[in-house]
Amino acid sequence: RFATDVDGDPNAKPSALDPRFGKQMSRYDREIHDRVKERWQPGLALMNQVEDGVSAVISFTISETGAIEDLSLATGSGNYAFDMSCAAAVQRAGKMPPPPKSPWPVAILFRPEEKR
Numbered sequence: 550r551f552a553t554d555v556d557g558d559p560n561a562k563p564s565a566l567d568p569r570f571g572k573q574m575s576r577y578d579r580e581i582h583d584r585v586k587e588r589w590q591p592g593l594a595l596m597n598q599v600e601d602g603v604s605a606v607i608s609f610t611i612s613e614t615g616a617i618e619d620l621s622l623a624t625g626s627g628n629y630a631f632d633m634s635c636a637a638a639v640q641r642a643g644k645m646p647p648p649p650k651s652p653w654p655v656a657i658l659f660r661p662e663e664k665r
Contacts, residue, residue, distance in 0.1 A: 577648060577649055577653075578655070580646065581611070581642075581645055581655055581657075582657055584642045584645070585638050585639050585642045585657055586657070586663070588638045588641040588642050589634065589635065589638035589659065589663075590634070590637075590638070590641075591631065591635075591664055592634070595630050595631060595634060596661055596664055598628065598630070599626065599628050599631050600661070601660075601662045602660075603626045603627065603628065603661055604624070604626060605622065605624060605625055605626040605631060605632045605635045605658075605659045606622075606623040606624040606656055606657065606658050606659070607620070607622060607623065607635045607636055607638075607639055607656070607657050607659065608620075608621055608622075608623040608654070608655065608656040608657075609621070609654075609655055610652040610653060610654050610655065611645050611651070611652065611653040611655060612651055612652055613647060613648070613651035614644075614647060615644045615645040615646055615647045616644060616645075617640070617642070617643075617644070617645065618652065620636060620639055620640070622635075622636065626659075631659075631661070635657075635659040639657070
């Protein structure tokens with residue numbers, strides 16, 4: 550599970566991908582997650598090309614000013630267009646609210662079944 554899981558385990562151990570892997574989300578993380586997911590627009594044609602069970606993880610950091618930095622595809626789905634639609638959602642979200650501490654690492658899991 551990822552930091553994007555609302556039902557995360559508060560006792561989860563850190564992972565190489567994100568030290569908050571599996572843990573419950575903070576209010577700030579929830580705000581960032583929701584802001585990005587609201588802007589995710591993969592489109593019907595793309596969603597018809599991608600099967601359930603496929604996923605992508607986009608990681609980035611948020612600077613003290615709220616700027617998105619170091620945007621990358623942490624785990625690809627195998628479908629370039631799907632992966633790029635996920636990264637575009639982060640870019641469309643634009644400047645974020647300043648984080649509690651900086652830099653603030655974020656990893657968001659995207660699954661096609663979220664849009665079906």
